[in-house]
Amino acid sequence: MWDFLQTYGGRLAEGTLVTAAQFALATAVALVAALAAGLGRLSAHWPVRAAATTYVEIFRGTSLLVQLYWIFYVLPLFGISLPKLTAGFLSVGLNVGAYGAEIVRGSILSVQRGQWEAAYALSMSPWKRMRRIILPQAIVLMLPPWGNLLIELLKGTALVALIGVADLMFVAKQINGSTFLSAEAFGTALVIYYLLARVLITPAMRRLERSMARRLGRA
Secondary structure: OHHHHHHHHHHHHHHHHHHHHHHHHHHHHHHHHHHHHHHHOOOOOHHHHHHHHHHHHHHHHOOHHHHHHHHHHHHHHHOOOOOHHHHHHHHHHHHHHHHHHHHHHHHHHHOOHHHHHHHHHOOOOHHHHHHHHHHHHHHHHHHHHHHHHHHHHHHHHHHHHHHOOOOHHHHHHHHHHHHOOHHHHHHHHHHHHHHHHHHHHHHHHHHHHHHHHHHOOOO
16 A cells, blocks of 8 residues: 555645645535525525526536536537536536525524514614624524535535546546556545545534634624
């Protein structure tokens, strides 16, 4: 195993950096899409609700793999060509964002009714009411399920190898194809994905949960 890492460790490290970049960019897309769609589904305007619901239902009701192929292979038929790196994180981000939208919507609706009534009593505008009172409390409720969702997002980035993005899984498949060292190649990839999920993402989300709870006096 040590000889394997000495030989291929550099390539696996490069693939890991691409995976990390895909994860970061897909997370940004997912957060924006989830917030927009989650708030959209609560909008008083039916066209906004309809658009948000359509997005959520399509991306939750179809396979991420099919969405990836559509964005990369089908959109060019309509004149929209995206680089494979962009198509990768965009498809993963939009897919996870659809699930995140329901977390956003549910968390906002879970804020205590008294908080809504207090905001109404202060004659705040809907946007100010949401930004100053409701959303900060809803974020605390969102964070635990979002931690799990981000781990799923990380695992979903492995699919971008299917459109040629040189991420960790793509590199592992290349090494396996040329050396037939399946246990070493995919075993190393498995360990790296585990470390990214359990050593980086999970502790970071827990620290964020504690920080937000302290800010709202819920520590």
